[in-house]
Amino acid sequence: MGRWEPNARGRLEQAALELYVERGFERTTVAEIAERAGLTERTFFRHFADKREVLFGGSFLLQQHMVDGAAAAPQGATPLEAVGAALDAVGEVFRGRHAHARRRQAVIAANPELRERELIKMTTLSAALAETLRGRGLAEPAASLAAEAGIAVFHVAFGQWVAGDEEQDMRPLLRDALEQLRAVTGTG
Structure with a gap:
């Protein structure tokens, strides 16, 4: 593939994930990622600060969907209903991305540095969801509590989703996890 080909960022992300799965995160270099993508190291660093960030390039998009979903909840929505709207919006981001997400999550799970970056x-x-709430x-500490609960729901549902063998819509898992939270807290 020539260097002039479009979508350098996407090619770098794909090459990095392939190499991380094949060789491991620690044993993969930026030079190898760039070579696999048919690009230069310089091009890599135009798109990513380091080789960790290749796995987290979609974080802003995820955050934007979450914030937009919560902001678009009906005016009279309860905090958990607004969180539910945020989770529905996020679930849509993952449609058709199950195989990629599974591979990415396996790479992250195998490396403490990447697990730390995932926690960040x-x-x-x-924080973004709390700000939206x-x-x-919604006053503090309720906004932060609702946001943290939403992230916990996301984390549990995402874990169930990537553990599955086949592509499925994540939104029912997110809704079920939110209902489980409501049941646990007596707000269902």
């Missing part, structure tokens, strides 16, 4: 991503998502008029 989840903290950032929670505050913007809807």
Whole structure:
């Protein structure tokens, strides 16, 4: 594949994931990723700060869907209903991405540095969701509690989703996990 081919970022992400699965994150270099993608190291660093960030490039999109979903909840929605709207929006992002998500999650699970980066991503998502809930008029600490609960629901449902062998819509799993939270807290 020539260097002039479009979608350099996507090619780098795909090459990195393939190499991480084949060789492991630690044993894969930026030079190898760039070579597999048919690009240069310089091009890699135009798109990513380091080889970890290749796996987290979609974090902003995920956050934007979550925030937009919560913001679009009906005006009279309860905090958990707004969180549910955020989770529905996020579930849509993963449609058709099961195989990719499974491979990515396996790479992350095998490396402590990547697990730490994943936790940072989840903290950032929670903070953004809490800010959106505050913007809807929810005071603290309720906004932060609802956001953290939403992230916990996402984490549990995502784990169930990637553990499955086949592609499926994640939204029913997210809704079920949210209902389980409501049952546990007596708010169902």
